Amino acid sequence: LGHLNPSEIAQAGLQALPTSAPSSKKPRVAVLGAAGGIGQPLALLLKASPLIGELSLYDIVGTEGVAADLSHIDSSVKVSSATGAEKLSDALYGCDLVVIPAGVPRKPGMTRDDLFNINASIVRDLCAAVAKYCPQAWVAIISNPVNSTVPIAAEVFKRAGTYDPRKLLGVTKLDVLRANMFIAEAIGKAPESVSVPVIGGHAGVTILPLLSQATPRVDVSAEKAKALTERIQDAGTEVVKAKAGKGSATLSMAYAAAKFAESCVLALQGQAVVECAYVESHLTDLPFFASQVRLGPSGVEEYLPLGRFSELEAKGFEALKSELRGSIQKGIDFVRKG
Ligand code: NAI
Numbered sequence: 001l002g003h004l005n006p007s008e009i010a011q012a013g014l015q016a017l018p019t020s021a022p023s024s025k026k027p028r029v030a031v032l033g034a035a036g037g038i039g040q041p042l043a044l045l046l047k048a049s050p051l052i053g054e055l056s057l058y059d060i061v062g063t064e065g066v067a068a069d070l071s072h073i074d075s076s077v078k079v080s081s082a083t084g085a086e087k088l089s090d091a092l093y094g095c096d097l098v099v100i101p102a103g104v105p106r107k108p109g110m111t112r113d114d115l116f117n118i119n120a121s122i123v124r125d126l127c128a129a130v131a132k133y134c135p136q137a138w139v140a141i142i143s144n145p146v147n148s149t150v151p152i153a154a155e156v157f158k159r160a161g162t163y164d165p166r167k168l169l170g171v172t173k174l175d176v177l178r179a180n181m182f183i184a185e186a187i188g189k190a191p192e193s194v195s196v197p198v199i200g201g202h203a204g205v206t207i208l209p210l211l212s213q214a215t216p217r218v219d220v221s222a223e224k225a226k227a228l229t230e231r232i233q234d235a236g237t238e239v240v241k242a243k244a245g246k247g248s249a250t251l252s253m254a255y256a257a258a259k260f261a262e263s264c265v266l267a268l269q270g271q272a273v274v275e276c277a278y279v280e281s282h283l284t285d286l287p288f289f290a291s292q293v294r295l296g297p298s299g300v301e302e303y304l305p306l307g308r309f310s311e312l313e314a315k316g317f318e319a320l321k322s323e324l325r326g327s328i329q330k331g332i333d334f335v336r337k338g
Pocket of ligand 1: 032033034035036037038039058059060061101102103104105106115119122126141142143144145146171172173174175202247248249250253
């Protein structure tokens with residue numbers, strides 16, 4: 001493989017890529033969009049994490065205040081800040097993991113796709129900088145519409161010759177948290193003991209919780225399973241409505257992203273961790289798909305099989321394909337034709 005450039009290696013498939021050795025050093029993690037509704041509580045949780053070495057905060061406004069505030073917390077995590085595009089290189093230099101919650105959130109009545117026009121270029125430009133200043137870093141994308149922003153990031157990295165599909169992860173963990181919580185309530189179990197795989201994508205019907213594969217077993221009527229599935233799919237909108245114009249989920253998202261970032265760090269350090277994430281995938285005929293993946297030092301090291309679907313899930317799977325395919329193509333076209 002020595003004669004292939006990184007994008008050719010990437011195109012050759014995951015197995016063809018060299019694997020990375022575990023790292024013993026506590027990582028440097030960047031949050032891009034760190035002064036925002038998600039960015040601030042996410043930065044707080046990462047500052048409190050024993051797994052993180054350095055926290056690099058970046059935003060186009062207000063980063064210094066967030067960093068000054070966090071830097072008084074008596075944890076060993078070293079906090080630095082950078083504001084504005086000309087300082088982005090400082091923020092990214094030496095990062096092992098870059099978490100991106102930059103961009104605008106939904107207001108009532110908006111779909112995630114309505115955010116495309118603004119967030120697509122934000123993610124494109126931030127990823128171009130990642131390719132330049134920390135091409136080896138793992139990248140976790142929160143900015144919506146995730147179904148399109150992850151393909152955008154992939155295209156940017158391909159162009160730059162730095163694409164490693166194993167290290168580009170769309171964060172869908174909030175869908176898993178919601179599924180766990182709502183199912184726990186429905187079956188009267190502690191949420192901590194419930195685990196529901198969620199596959200597909202991160203918008204409306206593309207969010208497909210697999211209740212039939214939950215642990216512990218979810219024994220509810222088909223009608224109840226349908227109602228729970230729909231609530232999980234619409235949960236983001238519940239928050240958007242309740243916040244009445246003041247944004248979308250921030251605290252639960254920050255919690256989900258912090259847990260996800262910690263999983264990435266553990267994987268980097270050699271621990272096998274299973275997470276649901278929206279990634280380049282060959283499990284279905286869609287080029288990007290969220291599923292359970294096993295993370296290791298090289299990134300995604302194994303795709304867990306989708307398993308058997310219930311009748312409801314099989315219908316849901318068929319129903320999500322055209323929307324997800326369209327969102328993926330929209331992201332790819334944005335970079336290729338833009
Ligand atoms: P927010 O508006 O409160 O914060 C966004 C931050 O990004 C702001 O501080 C803003 O200054 C910053 N920003 C804008 N352009 C930037 C750039 N070029 N570089 C760096 N920073 C930039 O929004 P919030 O609530 O934090 O949401 C952020 C994104 O996360 C939205 O796109 C939202 O839809 C998405 N989201 C994703 C979820 C998921 O499950 N993946 C769940 C909830 C929200």
